[in-house]
Structure formats: C-alpha cells, structure tokens
Amino acid sequence: MNITILGSGFAALTAIQEIRKLAPDAEITVISPSQELVYLPSLIWIPSGLRKGEDLIIDLTNFFHRQNVKHIAARVEDVLDQGRTVKTNQGDFSNDGLIIASGGRFIxxxxxxxxxxxxxxxxxxxxxxxxxxxxxxxxxxxxxxxxxxxxxxxxxxxxxxxxxxxxxxxxxxxxxxxxxxxxxxxxxxxxxxxxxxxxxxxxxxxxxxxxxxxxxxxxxxxxxxxxxxxxxxxxxxxxxxxxxxMTGPAWSQESAIAKSEGGLIKANEYCQVEGMDKTYVSGDSGSYPGPEWQAKQAHMADLQAKAASRNLLAELKGSQQFETFKHELVCIIDILSQGILIKRTERKSLLLPPLRLMHYAKRFFEYWYLRQYR
The missing domain is CATH 3.50.50.60 (FAD/NAD(P)-binding domain)
Structure with a gap:
C-alpha cells in the first residue's frame, strides 16, 4: 500500500504520524520541494530579535528516517487519473492513496x-x-x-x-x-x-x-x-x-481538480476531494464545509490531517465508516510581552485579556511542537 502525501508543512507531518501509527507497514512517500519545515507561527518574533530565521527551519531528514518515509524533492504540477498519478517537475509518481497538504498561496x-x-x-x-x-x-x-x-x-x-x-x-x-x-x-x-x-x-x-x-x-x-x-x-x-x-496551491490553478469558488481544492466533511477516489486534502489547500468562521491555521490543519488519514485508510480497506473533523479555532495573539488567548467552537467562544503567561505559553508550545521533528 503506497500512500503519497504532498507537502511537508503542518498537515503533511501530522498525516505522516497518523498513517504510520495506524498502518505500520504502509509505504509512505512525501513529495515536496525540500525536507524542511518552516515554523511560520514564530515569524512574528523575528523583527524583535526574539527569534532568528535559522531557529525556525527544521530539517526533517531524521524525522522522515524515524517514520520510514521516502522523500521526493520535487514540485507538484498536477494530480491526474482520479488521484492515482502525481505529475511533478521530476516525473510522474503513482499511488494507492493520496493526501494533498501542499498549502495555499496568497492572492x-x-x-x-x-x-x-x-x-x-x-x-x-x-x-x-x-x-x-x-x-x-x-x-x-x-x-x-x-x-x-x-x-x-x-x-x-x-x-x-x-x-x-x-x-x-x-x-x-x-x-x-x-x-x-x-x-x-x-x-x-x-x-x-x-x-x-x-x-x-x-x-x-x-x-x-x-x-x-x-x-x-x-x-x-x-x-x-x-x-x-x-x-x-x-x-x-x-x-x-x-x-x-488566500487561494489554492499554484499547481491546482490550471488543474481539472475540483475547486471552490475561491479557488481552493473542494472537499466534503470527510476531507475527500470531490470527484476523486482515495484522494483527500487537509490544511490550507482545501475548502471545507462548516461554519463561516472556520480558520486557516496550523491547529485546524492538524485536525483535518488526522481525519483525512483515518478516512483514507478506511477507504483503502473497503470501509465506508468515515469521520469528520472538529471545527475549532484556537490561537494566542502575541503582543511580544503578553498574549491574548482566543478559542472558538460551534458551541461557545472564549477571550482572555492580555496575560504575560500566554506569551510564555506560546513560546513553550513552539518548543513542544517542534521537538517531535528535530
């Protein structure tokens, strides 16, 4: 079973871990330009000198080795054959199942x-x-x-x-x-x-x-x-x-893949790409049904990636027992000395006033999140 994942950002890395946990023997291929993760949430600290650029670049070589992942350094150009073929600038690659997590782009x-x-x-x-x-x-x-x-x-x-x-x-x-x-x-x-x-x-x-x-x-x-x-x-x-x-990834612009009115890859509540078999999308690449306040953020990308991974594995096994993902917005708006915690779900919302503790909580989360990939 060859599962291909496009991208090496938040959604892609979560999908790798979820698939490896649930399918230890699966062959996982990752296609992205490089074996690096850039931790975008901490860009806010570069102007003040709290972080340097090199602090935010994580070499994924060791992580891919631990997860037994094959990485192909290439740029995606299209997804063809109902998702079974990924066309890149380094050639075509086939798969049994596909998760698109190649991010979006700014308009x-x-x-x-x-x-x-x-x-x-x-x-x-x-x-x-x-x-x-x-x-x-x-x-x-x-x-x-x-x-x-x-x-x-x-x-x-x-x-x-x-x-x-x-x-x-x-x-x-x-x-x-x-x-x-x-x-x-x-x-x-x-x-x-x-x-x-x-x-x-x-x-x-x-x-x-x-x-x-x-x-x-x-x-x-x-x-x-x-x-x-x-x-x-x-x-x-x-x-x-x-x-x-934001809109969908550059490669999808001229592709026949289903897209929303806003140009993002169109998915259902299970993260399945419309009109394709065993093909899923998670993170900024996709457009998903849900509340109008749903967010483009790493937390949502992780939730979508877990659902996409589980549903893809279920479909590969012939099951129709799919699961949805939770709509939840969680963020700390950092103001360099303090942070404002905001959480919103379909039932309630929470807003805390600026607290110094939240600034350090955001810094600790950076450490905790990145240590799994170092």
Whole structure:
C-alpha cells in the first residue's frame, strides 16, 4: 500500500504520524520541494530579535528516517487519473492513496502589491521587516490584511494583529514609539469578527489605548511605493505590511481538480476531494464545509490531517465508516510581552485579556511542537 502525501508543512507531518501509527507497514512517500519545515507561527518574533530565521527551519531528514518515509524533492504540477498519478517537475509518481497538504498561496492581484511586504510568505519577509524597522528613524507604518471575496475562511488575519501589536511594543521598548505613527487598515468595519463576537471591540480598544490609528470599512484598491489606496482614501506610509486573502496551491490553478469558488481544492466533511477516489486534502489547500468562521491555521490543519488519514485508510480497506473533523479555532495573539488567548467552537467562544503567561505559553508550545521533528 503506497500512500503519497504532498507537502511537508503542518498537515503533511501530522498525516505522516497518523498513517504510520495506524498502518505500520504502509509505504509512505512525501513529495515536496525540500525536507524542511518552516515554523511560520514564530515569524512574528523575528523583527524583535526574539527569534532568528535559522531557529525556525527544521530539517526533517531524521524525522522522515524515524517514520520510514521516502522523500521526493520535487514540485507538484498536477494530480491526474482520479488521484492515482502525481505529475511533478521530476516525473510522474503513482499511488494507492493520496493526501494533498501542499498549502495555499496568497492572492497578489491588487495593483502595486509589490510595494507591500507579506509577512507570512516566509523568513525572508520577516527579516525584511526587521531590517526596515532598524533602518527607519521614524515615520508611518501601515499594517492590514484582506480576504478572498469568494472564500470567507481563506484569510490569515491573526498574525497581522501580532505584527501590529508586536511592533508597537518593540518601538516602546526601544524608546522611539513617539517617532512613529501606526495605522491599521482593513476592508471590514469590524475586523477579527471571525475570532468571536467580542474580539473586534477588544482589539480595537487595544489599538486605541496604544495610539494606533485605524482605517476601516473601505475596499482595497491597491498600493503605491509609499501609499495604501482604498475607496475611502489613501494612507501615506513609509512601510506597508499587508496579508492578502488566500487561494489554492499554484499547481491546482490550471488543474481539472475540483475547486471552490475561491479557488481552493473542494472537499466534503470527510476531507475527500470531490470527484476523486482515495484522494483527500487537509490544511490550507482545501475548502471545507462548516461554519463561516472556520480558520486557516496550523491547529485546524492538524485536525483535518488526522481525519483525512483515518478516512483514507478506511477507504483503502473497503470501509465506508468515515469521520469528520472538529471545527475549532484556537490561537494566542502575541503582543511580544503578553498574549491574548482566543478559542472558538460551534458551541461557545472564549477571550482572555492580555496575560504575560500566554506569551510564555506560546513560546513553550513552539518548543513542544517542534521537538517531535528535530
């Protein structure tokens, strides 16, 4: 039984562990550009120097060896034959079952978006923010995020609040906060509503207390070298950080694989890809039925990967006893000195005020999570 997994991010690594636990004799093949995991949640700490880029790159060679995984260094170009063939730039590879966990990509269609830094693109982006901040004697920093208009869940706003509040805290620590104006912009008049009904007011109150100006409820039009342009006017800025909405992986754009209106790979509640046999998707690549507030985050990727792995193994055994995954949003919005715990399920939501303990909890989770892959 040859099970192929596309990607080497959060969902892919969880799928490897789940399959190996439930099917010790399965042949597992991973296809991804490199045997590395970049721990994206900690990018927020690079501008302050709390983390360096090399701290967040995990070599997966030993993990793959322990899990008896064959890695193919290649870029996926398409998935064919009802999922049984993966086309790559290094040739075609067949499988008995497939899990797609190759991540999503940011929608970069706004005119002039090259003038903004997209923080979650990776280590180089976070380092660019650090270097720009260190070189600036003062000025205006504009920070915001957008969405995929056809896929409400395909956004990543949480990290932008962390960059915003983290940079504000950093500037205060450096004794130069008075030399900078911080502006938060968002097309929604109530940003962060997806995190819970109480979160927008709490976040906006924090911004007001810290002297952060807001520009809300205006549709984005584009960027210029030192300007954010919206339908409600322009924001002059010396540094622009912007997180666009997300869509499916690049290889899926021209593929015949089923996609949602927002361009993500279309799945059912069991993470099965529509129209394909023994083919599943987990993490940022997919579009899943569920509440409108469901999130694109590592925690959800892990939950989806476990369900996808179990259901794929069941299908390979001829069973129809499939399971769904839990919809649960859990995050700590870190502000460099403290953290805000947010949890939301289909039954309730929880919002804790900023606590120093939560900052250290997020740091401990990083250590605990990554030790299994080192």
């Amino acid at each position: 970069k269609k706004l005119p002039g978006i090259e003038h903004a830094i997209t923080p979650c693109e990776g280590i180089s982006a976070a380092e660019a923010i650090r270097d720009r901040l260190n070189a600036m004697p003062g000025g205006t920093i504009a920070i915001g995020f957008g969405a995929n208009p056809n896929e409400p869940s395909a956004m990543r706003g949480g990290p932008m609040f962390e960059f915003l509040f983290g940079i504000e805290t950093l500037l205060r620590r450096q004794g130069r906060r008075d030399k900078f104006e911080l502006v938060f912009f968002n097309p929604s008049p109530k940003p962060a509503k997806r995190l819970g009904d109480k979160v927008p007011d709490a976040v906006l109150k924090m911004m007001a207390e810290r002297g952060i100006r807001t520009h809300l409820g205006n549709k984005m039009k584009g960027f210029e070298a030192n300007k954010v342009i919206t339908e409600g006017g322009a924001i002059d800025a010396d540094l622009i950080l912007f997180m666009p909405g």
